[in-house]
Amino acid sequence: MQSVSSMTSMDHFWLIIFCAIVAFLPRFLPLLFFTKRQIPEWFNEWMRFVPVSLFTALVVKSVFVDSKYNIMTSGNLGLIISAILVGFVAYRTRSMTLSVVIGLGAVMIFVLVLHI
Amino acid sequence: MKKNEPNWLVVLRTVMPLGLSYIPIGLACGVLLHAAGFNHLLTALISVLVFSGGAQFLIASMLTINAPMTTIILMMFFLELRYALLGSSLSRYLKGQPLPFIFAFAFSMNDENYAVNYLKFATDKHWKPTQALLVEHYSLLFWTVSNIIGSLIGSALTINLSVVDFALTALFIYMAVMQTKSRLTILVCALSGVLTIFFLVLMKSTLGLVVATLIASLTGYFIERHLLAHKPESHLLYKVHDPTSQTAMEESDK
Numbered sequence: 165m166q167s168v169s170s171m172t173s174m175d176h177f178w179l180i181i182f183c184a185i186v187a188f189l190p191r192f193l194p195l196l197f198f199t200k201r202q203i204p205e206w207f208n209e210w211m212r213f214v215p216v217s218l219f220t221a222l223v224v225k226s227v228f229v230d231s232k233y234n235i236m237t238s239g240n241l242g243l244i245i246s247a248i249l250v251g252f253v254a255y256r257t258r259s260m261t262l263s264v265v266i267g268l269g270a271v272m273i274f275v276l277v278l279h280i
Numbered sequence: 281m282k283k284n285e286p287n288w289l290v291v292l293r294t295v296m297p298l299g300l301s302y303i304p305i306g307l308a309c310g311v312l313l314h315a316a317g318f319n320h321l322l323t324a325l326i327s328v329l330v331f332s333g334g335a336q337f338l339i340a341s342m343l344t345i346n347a348p349m350t351t352i353i354l355m356m357f358f359l360e361l362r363y364a365l366l367g368s369s370l371s372r373y374l375k376g377q378p379l380p381f382i383f384a385f386a387f388s389m390n391d392e393n394y395a396v397n398y399l400k401f402a403t404d405k406h407w408k409p410t411q412a413l414l415v416e417h418y419s420l421l422f423w424t425v426s427n428i429i430g431s432l433i434g435s436a437l438t439i440n441l442s443v444v445d446f447a448l449t450a451l452f453i454y455m456a457v458m459q460t461k462s463r464l465t466i467l468v469c470a471l472s473g474v475l476t477i478f479f480l481v482l483m484k485s486t487l488g489l490v491v492a493t494l495i496a497s498l499t500g501y502f503i504e505r506h507l508l509a510h511k512p513e514s515h516l517l518y519k520v521h522d523p524t525s526q527t528a529m530e531e532s533d534k
Contacts, residue, residue, distance in 0.1 A: 177322065178349075179339070180326045182349075184329035187335060188386065190357075190362075191360070191363040192367070193367075194363075195386045195389075196382055198372075209501055210498065211364060212500075213465070216460060217468055219455050221475075221496075222448075222452045223456065225476055227449065228477055247453060251457055254453060258524050260305070260451070267450030268308070271442075276443065
């Protein structure tokens with residue numbers, strides 16, 4: 165990954181504004197709505213599966229798919245082992261910091277030192 | 281808790297574990313945003329306005345692969361959609377608050393300070409909405425300062441970005457694990473993973489992530505509905521064991 169970006173700071177500014185709007189509405193509207201009325205059951209049940217599906221999708225993308233959208237068949241063993249390790253740490257400790265710090269440590273060892 | 285402790289200190293004590301855990305993640309995020317071409321001011325702005333670790337990491341990594349703006353915003357929409365769930369679950373504790381308060385509260389709510397506030401509201405009946413808002417502002421302060429320092433570090437040192445980028449992956453693995461409550465969720469994860477590879481390779485675009493997420497989550501929803509109606513004793517509906525049993529209270533609360 166290198167820092168090649170064709171966008172200017174002005175583009176970045178507008179990107180931030182749009183992302184802020186997109187980030188704000190799902191936080192605000194339900195809160196505004198449901199301080200006054202009931203949440204529809206189907207929405208709640210469906211939303212229970214959205215975050216977990218998206219997080220898995222993002223993890224799988226970064227571990228198994230390269231930037232040209234091909235399946236990585238080599239060079240990602242270190243990432244796979246680190247990801248499994250992070251999953252185990254997250255499950256046992258429920259600590260965000262431990263998960264991230266141990267994950268970073270594992271990747272450093274596997275990718276930078278062992279080159280797998 | 282001591283009786284005559286001032287309010288700001290009581291709240292700061294509550295938010296401290298979260299604030300400290302934001303430091304390494306915020307630093308990594310600042311480094312990545314700098315590498316994506318953000319200056320220090322923009323990094324500060326995004327930390328305040330978007331205030332979401334996952335979202336900021338995602339923006340940084342999508343900018344470095346030159347993803348178009350519309351794709352980034354669409355991804356952002358699906359990533360942030362989960363806040364609808366958080367907002368609706370806190371809403372019963374914020375009934376009767378004026379609109380400006382709801383606005384301010386929604387503006388700075390994210391996964392982590394939601395968790396802190398939800399736990400406080402559920403366990404401490406003296407916990408007030410204004411204190412909850414202060415929790416959000418403290419966590420915002422920790423987050424923004426860590427991001428700015430990360431951005432400064434990023435401009436001073438050369439850092440291997442593929443390693444820092446794994447902080448995002450680790451963060452998402454953590455959040456996925458924290459959300460895995462039943463065996464069915466594990467099945468949905470597996471389905472989502474397979475669909476992700478399939479649609480990304482097929483569509484050659486990050487939209488594949490959106491398609492995979494929608495299909496996997498809807499499949500999970502319909503399987504659960506079917507099982508609850510026809511096979512309520514199915515093994516798929518079994519709860520996943522929590523070794524620390526921190527979330528036990530949250531469960532019984534539903």
